[in-house]
Amino acid sequence: MPVDRDVPPHRETVRATILGHPRNAWYAAAWDHEVTSKALLARTIATTPMALYRTQDGRPVALADACWHRLAPLSMGRLVGTDEVQCPYHGLRFNSAGRCTRMPAQETVNPSAMVSSFPVVERYRYLWVWPGDPLQADPDLIPDMHQMDHPEWAGDGLTIHADCNYQLILDNLMDLTHEEFVHGSSIGQAELSESSFSTRLEDDGSVTVERWMRDVEPPPFWAKNIRDRFPGYDGRVDRWQIIHYYAPSTICIDVGVAKAGTGAPEGDRSRGVNGYVMNTITPETDRTSHYFWAFMRNYRLESQLITTQLRDGVKRVFGEDEVMLRAQQAAIDANPQHEFYSLNIDAGGMWVRRILSDLLAREQAPSSEAAAPAVPGGR
Amino acid sequence: MVADARAVWATATVESVGTAAADVALVRLRSDHYGISAPAGSHLDVRLPLAHGDAVRSYSVVRSSSGRVDVAVRLAPASRGGSRAMHALSAGDTLVTTQPLQGFALGAAASSYVLVAGGIGVTAILPMARELVASGREVALLYAGTDRTRMPFLDELAELLGPRLDVRASSEGCRIDPVEPARLAAASTDPMRAEAYVCGPVPLLDDVRRAWSSAALPSTNLRFETFAGGSGSGGSFSVRVPALGVDAVVGPEETLLDALVREGVPVLYDCRRGECGLCVMSVDDVVGRVDHQDVFLSDAERAEGRTICTCVSRVSPSGGSSASASLALR
Numbered sequence: 001m002p003v004d005r006d007v008p009p010h011r012e013t014v015r016a017t018i019l020g021h022p023r024n025a026w027y028a029a030a031w032d033h034e035v036t037s038k039a040l041l042a043r044t045i046a047t048t049p050m051a052l053y054r055t056q057d058g059r060p061v062a063l064a065d066a067c068w069h070r071l072a073p074l075s076m077g078r079l080v081g082t083d084e085v086q087c088p089y090h091g092l093r094f095n096s097a098g099r100c101t102r103m104p105a106q107e108t109v110n111p112s113a114m115v116s117s118f119p120v121v122e123r124y125r126y127l128w129v130w131p132g133d134p135l136q137a138d139p140d141l142i143p144d145m146h147q148m149d150h151p152e153w154a155g156d157g158l159t160i161h162a163d164c165n166y167q168l169i170l171d172n173l174m175d176l177t178h179e180e181f182v183h184g185s186s187i188g189q190a191e192l193s194e195s196s197f198s199t200r201l202e203d204d205g206s207v208t209v210e211r212w213m214r215d216v217e218p219p220p221f222w223a224k225n226i227r228d229r230f231p232g233y234d235g236r237v238d239r240w241q242i243i244h245y246y247a248p249s250t251i252c253i254d255v256g257v258a259k260a261g262t263g264a265p266e267g268d269r270s271r272g273v274n275g276y277v278m279n280t281i282t283p284e285t286d287r288t289s290h291y292f293w294a295f296m297r298n299y300r301l302e303s304q305l306i307t308t309q310l311r312d313g314v315k316r317v318f319g320e321d322e323v324m325l326r327a328q329q330a331a332i333d334a335n336p337q338h339e340f341y342s343l344n345i346d347a348g349g350m351w352v353r354r355i356l357s358d359l360l361a362r363e364q365a366p367s368s369e370a371a372a373p374a375v376p377g378g379r
Numbered sequence: 380m381v382a383d384a385r386a387v388w389a390t391a392t393v394e395s396v397g398t399a400a401a402d403v404a405l406v407r408l409r410s411d412h413y414g415i416s417a418p419a420g421s422h423l424d425v426r427l428p429l430a431h432g433d434a435v436r437s438y439s440v441v442r443s444s445s446g447r448v449d450v451a452v453r454l455a456p457a458s459r460g461g462s463r464a465m466h467a468l469s470a471g472d473t474l475v476t477t478q479p480l481q482g483f484a485l486g487a488a489a490s491s492y493v494l495v496a497g498g499i500g501v502t503a504i505l506p507m508a509r510e511l512v513a514s515g516r517e518v519a520l521l522y523a524g525t526d527r528t529r530m531p532f533l534d535e536l537a538e539l540l541g542p543r544l545d546v547r548a549s550s551e552g553c554r555i556d557p558v559e560p561a562r563l564a565a566a567s568t569d570p571m572r573a574e575a576y577v578c579g580p581v582p583l584l585d586d587v588r589r590a591w592s593s594a595a596l597p598s599t600n601l602r603f604e605t606f607a608g609g610s611g612s613g614g615s616f617s618v619r620v621p622a623l624g625v626d627a628v629v630g631p632e633e634t635l636l637d638a639l640v641r642e643g644v645p646v647l648y649d650c651r652r653g654e655c656g657l658c659v660m661s662v663d664d665v666v667g668r669v670d671h672q673d674v675f676l677s678d679a680e681r682a683e684g685r686t687i688c689t690c691v692s693r694v695s696p697s698g699g700s701s702a703s704a705s706l707a708l709r
């Protein structure tokens with residue numbers, strides 16, 4: 001007999017294996033040093049091909065990478081004047097606002113001739129672009145990654161061109177129990193899946209996953225780090241991983257170890273070492289992503305040696321993730337009729353899905369302005 | 380954001396027809412291919428079956444949401460053409476239209492915005508005012524028309540903009556001085572980053588443009604759209620193309636280009652709004668005066684008088700009672 005029950009609205013995204021991405025969002029498009037006023041950089045951000053460059057006075061610009069005329073890629077063109085790009089094909093010129101300033105063989109310029117110019121903000125050593133409605137691009141919405149260029153932090157990072165949907169990377173970072181299995185030789189240890197963890201949706205809309213492993217042997221990566229600060233230390237540690245997710249696709253992970261029993265869980269980290277794993281993931285296509293990461297630390301700031309060692313060490317660790325993510329995407333594509341199922345450890349990743357699903361739904365819904373009744377009538 | 384979407388033609392249903400002002404119909408169309416919402420500056424192309432064959436007219440999207448689009452259409456005097464056909468619609472009728480197309484995109488990087496609407500050009504400007512106010516931008520609107528009763532959306536604009544709406548009704552002896560947009564931009568916080576968006580008749584636009592460039596403001600910061608091409612109306616005149624033995628009359632409800640195509644003259648065209656220059660023909664001889672309604676020819680080219688943009692420009696009598704032109708393919 002059928003029974004009427006109230007069930008929450010079905011969200012298609014919950015089990016989707018290929019997740020769409022919001023367009024009204026800031027995405028890291030490049031490291032600051034990648035974009036110059038000498039040459040154009042072609043990069044696809046959120047399925048939109050863009051041509052990135054700087055004006056002569058250093059302001060970053062992101063134009064749609066297809067000429068208004070016959071769609072030749074502007075990134076193959078050249079920079080001219082103070083802020084213009086010349087199309088490589090028939091020489092139309094566009095300024096940093098995307099407006100055409102010159103047409104060959106005519107005295108006027110067609111007022112319709114333009115390409116999209118996407119809002120760009122330079123912050124935290126990245127250039128952030130907003131592929132959606134430019135009027136909604138509020139720089140205050142850029143996620144907090146202040147450790148990237150704060151004087152109390154030092155470190156560096158790289159970009160991974162990941163052959164997978166961006167959400168697989170978010171899943172990977174929101175649940176670190178995989179370290180035991182994927183990263184056994186560096187940061188993995190059995191206590192990761194043995195220790196309990198808490199998952200919280202914060203008032204500001206971010207998500208936190210917090211895990212403490214008390215009185216454990218440090219794995220090789222952390223044994224080295226704590227000795228960098230406390231030479232010769234070889235005792236047990238209290239280890240933490242506090243994951244912060246900011247929509248749509250930034251995850252900053254507060255990680256570290258301190259001498260066991262010295263009060264780190266209660267807030268005294270003075271006998272330990274603290275790092276921040278900075279991750280911001282930009283969908284390139286449905287099945288590829290630009291994964292920008294860095295490892296920042298707040299001790300031994302003077303040591304370029306440690307910066308390089310940490311960057312190279314984390315690069316090796318993330319290389320292990322990259323292999324898994326690529327294989328996972330291939331398996332997803334080979335099983336198109338299958339969907340995802342979830343475990344207890346997926347709580348963080350499931351909050352991320354819920355938030356992304358709501359953002360996507362909001363972009364699909366008519367705005368309240370447009371939905372306002374507009375009953376035609378006499379005035 | 381840019382005219383990057385290919386036009387897709389599909390059937391739309393008229394959901395309602397109302398009145399936005401005297402002689403201005405507000406037509407609400409519904410079609411699955413309209414999408415969720417159209418950005419400011421979008422228009423629909425509408426195919427209208429007229430007496431002498433199908434004609435295409437463009438109307439700015441004044442409001443849109445989830446598969447619905449509102450357009451406002453001013454009835455051209457003595458019209459038997461596009462605007463008459465639009466005014467004759469009633470709920471349940473069907474039409475073939477494109478989805479909203481972008482041809483007049485609002486930039487997001489300006490420090491302040493001056494909007495200028497002449498007559499029915501307000502249909503393109505109203506959604507811009509809404510978006511700019513919603514995102515908290517510095518914006519002012521100059522809105523000119525013949526008479527308040529004939530100027531649509533005054534109430535909505537007054538509510539949106541308050542004192543930043545400046546209405547000029549010629550019935551009250553008020554007009555837009557073409558130097559005003561440049562003056563407002565120059566008086567703003569950052570003149571070199573102030574933008575003006577103008578939608579109105581070509582003569583107003585021409586004057587505003589001249590004033591803008593003599594104020595040494597960046598020419599790309601003056602954005603404009605004309606609606607001359609949409610109306611296809613004016614007095615009739617005759618056209619000859621001696622090389623092809625064509626001698627025809629351009630009716631009051633059709634464009635010169637419509638007439639040339641009807642007569643089998645192999646003329647190219649693309650934008651049909653006086654922008655691309657593909658429809659330009661040589662003028663060998665003219666009786667009367669050419670009313671240039673395009674933005675393709677430069678002032679110097681117009682002064683020379685040797686060319687005409689056939690999609691929007693017409694010939695009107697000067698002094699005498701007849702108007703005619705003799706044209707040649709270029």
Ligand code: FES
Nearest residue numbers: 067069070087090
């Ligand atoms: S394709 Fe760019 S100018 Fe022709």
Ligand code: FES
Nearest residue numbers: 649651656658690
């Ligand atoms: S068709 Fe483009 S100017 Fe006439």
Ligand SMILES: [Fe+2]
Nearest residue numbers: 172179182321
């Ligand atoms: Fe990993």
